[in-house]
Amino acid sequence: MTTTHDFSGRTLLITGAVGSIGRAVAERFFASGANCVVTDLDESAATALARDIDPGLTRVLPLAQDAAKPDDAARAAKAAVERFGAIDFVVTSAGLYRDALVAEMSDAEWRRSIDINLDGVFYTCRAAIPHMREGGSIVNIASMAGHRGSFAHAHYAAAKGAVLTFSRSLALELAPKIRVNAVSPGLIDGPMVQNLLQMNAGGARLIEQTPLKRLGRPDEIASVIAFLCSSDAGFMTGTSLHVNGGLHIAS
Amino acid sequence: MSTHTGRVALVTGSGRGIGRAIADAHGAAGAAVVYLDHDPALAEAAAAEAAAKGRKALGLAADVADYASVAAACEKAAATLGPIDVLINNAGISPKSGSDGKRAPMWEMSPSEWQRVLDVNLTGAFNCTRAVVPGMRELGRGRIVSTSSVAGKTFCDIVGVHYAATKAGLIGFTKHLAGELGPFGITVNAVAPGRIDTPLMRGTASAANDAVKAITPLRRFGTAEDVAETCLFLTSDAASFVTAQVIDVAGGWLMT
Numbered sequence: 001m002t003t004t005h006d007f008s009g010r011t012l013l014i015t016g017a018v019g020s021i022g023r024a025v026a027e028r029f030f031a032s033g034a035n036c037v038v039t040d041l042d043e044s045a046a047t048a049l050a051r052d053i054d055p056g057l058t059r060v061l062p063l064a065q066d067a068a069k070p071d072d073a074a075r076a077a078k079a080a081v082e083r084f085g086a087i088d089f090v091v092t093s094a095g096l097y098r099d100a101l102v103a104e105m106s107d108a109e110w111r112r113s114i115d116i117n118l119d120g121v122f123y124t125c126r127a128a129i130p131h132m133r134e135g136g137s138i139v140n141i142a143s144m145a146g147h148r149g150s151f152a153h154a155h156y157a158a159a160k161g162a163v164l165t166f167s168r169s170l171a172l173e174l175a176p177k178i179r180v181n182a183v184s185p186g187l188i189d190g191p192m193v194q195n196l197l198q199m200n201a202g203g204a205r206l207i208e209q210t211p212l213k214r215l216g217r218p219d220e221i222a223s224v225i226a227f228l229c230s231s232d233a234g235f236m237t238g239t240s241l242h243v244n245g246g247l248h249i250a251s
Numbered sequence: 252m253s254t255h256t257g258r259v260a261l262v263t264g265s266g267r268g269i270g271r272a273i274a275d276a277h278g279a280a281g282a283a284v285v286y287l288d289h290d291p292a293l294a295e296a297a298a299a300e301a302a303a304k305g306r307k308a309l310g311l312a313a314d315v316a317d318y319a320s321v322a323a324a325c326e327k328a329a330a331t332l333g334p335i336d337v338l339i340n341n342a343g344i345s346p347k348s349g350s351d352g353k354r355a356p357m358w359e360m361s362p363s364e365w366q367r368v369l370d371v372n373l374t375g376a377f378n379c380t381r382a383v384v385p386g387m388r389e390l391g392r393g394r395i396v397s398t399s400s401v402a403g404k405t406f407c408d409i410v411g412v413h414y415a416a417t418k419a420g421l422i423g424f425t426k427h428l429a430g431e432l433g434p435f436g437i438t439v440n441a442v443a444p445g446r447i448d449t450p451l452m453r454g455t456a457s458a459a460n461d462a463v464k465a466i467t468p469l470r471r472f473g474t475a476e477d478v479a480e481t482c483l484f485l486t487s488d489a490a491s492f493v494t495a496q497v498i499d500v501a502g503g504w505l506m507t
């Protein structure tokens with residue numbers, strides 16, 4: 001990994017940190033010198049991740065946070081501040097991607113997707129904002145699905161589309177002190193897309209449709225998020241960046 | 252830390268302004284840089300300053316609107332520095348020939364002014380890309396970034412219809428070429444600057460510029476370096492899965 005940014009003395013709060021993308025983000029920010037507050041549903045998995053990255057836990061703080069719970073978000077922000085003094089970067093990576101056709105979708109399935117994928121972003125940002133330092137940056141992970149829709153994932157796509165407009169609105173509210181942007185991954189190798197690949201001949205068809213002819217890697221999302229958090233992107237706010245190898249050409 | 256060591260970058264319109272900053276940023280990141288500009292004195296001076304900092308640099312004069320002059324320059328560049336990995340289509344003009352120092356309204360625009368803006372801003376990108384892509388295909392890698400504009404995505408009262416049409420044209424150019432060239436390991440992206448403080452911007456009445464600043468969420472003009480850092484990101488390994496994108500560097504202005 002080539003890290004080009006110096007985030008030392010700065011603090012990242014990331015949700016869904018145990019996931020494939022979340023882990024890559026935490027690793028990259030840690031390697032760039034940041035303190036990292038890594039939260040996920042599963043506390044023991046968060047702790048294991050933290051020990052992997054930083055065996056002495058000197059700059060990494062693992063926490064349990066159910067993204068769907070407002071109190072958990074408040075607790076995570078408070079713990080981050082108690083440990084590291086303030087928050088500079090927020091990355092919302094917790095996400096749930098389940099298959100369901102609208103005609104067959106239960107209230108609970110709809111609710112759960114919106115709770116985690118949309119409400120969770122609101123709760124985490126709201127809790128972090130009062131503790132964020134000037135020059136800070138929020139990056140919400142949306143999805144290609146939020147731009148073009150996704151077969152059998154209307155609840156997910158609706159939430160991700162809302163995350164895009166939420167991010168733009170928040171960019172207006174927090175400017176000029178804090179920048180807010182979104183990143184929309186395409187197909188990134190990891191557990192989340194395994195079902196989708198299986199339903200598409202092992203993914204061959206989807207890869208064929210991707211100009212770069214491959215899946216993306218989690219570190220290729222992390223590097224874009226690091227760029228957005230860095231001063232290199234100091235004039236960028238309210239944008240959404242697609243990282244999809246050309247699978248969805250629209251921006 | 253050097254992210255572009257061993258790469259060769261050609262930046263058009265790099266004698267001054269945004270292009271100059273993009274070229275300098277690539278040089279600072281370790282690339283050998285071709286400063287290509289219509290104005291030979293600007294190209295020479297920029298390359299000489301880079302060379303004085305110990306960087307590999309070559310200044311070349313060419314009019315991007317003229318295919319023969321571009322092809323000759325690219326050949327000379329490759330012969331001197333090696334095959335071109337990175338092409339930045341940045342040369343652009345935005346005539347302000349209206350009576351009030353603003354753009355000419357469409358109904359008063361001369362056909363020759365329309366034609367020149369198309370030739371430089373849009374055909375220029377075709378000419379340069381046409382000249383370097385065969386080499387990139389041979390290399391099996393390449394990065395192409397074009398300088399579009401927020402004015403290519405939505406109405407901006409400052410620019411003329413010719414300029415808006417070319418900047419929108421670069422977006423179609425970028426998205427289409429990303430599809431054609433992706434299978435060869437070449438990414439194609441664009442940046443869409445807002446108001447960036449350069450000689451080009453200063454050619455516009457300052458009241459018009461200030462009006463944009465007032466509605467830009469970050470409450471300032473961008474710098475040429477702001478745009479340069481985004482280009483450098485797009486040509487770096489950090490953006491290896493990013494293609495077909497048009498990235499606003501606009502401080503939140505219009506959020507197109």
Ligand SMILES: NC(=O)c1ccc[n+]([C@@H]2O[C@H](COP(=O)([O-])OP(=O)(O)OC[C@H]3O[C@@H](n4cnc5c(N)ncnc54)[C@H](O)[C@@H]3O)[C@@H](O)[C@H]2O)c1
Pocket residue numbers: 015016017018019020021022039040041042065066067068092093094095096097116141142143144184185186187188189190191192193
């Ligand atoms: N992988 C892709 O192709 C892809 C594509 C588009 C968008 N995304 C988005 O990127 C983000 C990360 O995805 P990933 O690929 O790392 O997925 P992943 O499944 O590997 O990780 C998701 C993480 O979120 C956690 N999580 C789930 N519910 C939670 C909750 N209620 N509270 C807290 N944490 C919870 C999970 O425990 C897991 O660690 C998600 O927002 C996802 O929607 C991923």
Ligand SMILES: NC(=O)c1ccc[n+]([C@@H]2O[C@H](COP(=O)([O-])OP(=O)(O)OC[C@H]3O[C@@H](n4cnc5c(N)ncnc54)[C@H](O)[C@@H]3O)[C@@H](O)[C@H]2O)c1
Pocket residue numbers: 263264265266267268269270287288289290293313314315316341342343344345371375398399400401443444445446447448449450451452
């Ligand atoms: N400044 C802004 O606010 C702004 C906003 C959006 C987009 N842009 C775009 O950014 C690019 C750079 O703009 P800038 O502000 O640095 O302009 P600038 O006028 O300061 O610099 C442009 C450079 O391009 C060169 N050039 C012009 N015509 C050429 C030709 N035919 N062949 C080769 N070189 C040529 C000029 O000699 C000059 O050195 C342009 O494409 C412009 O449209 C600028």
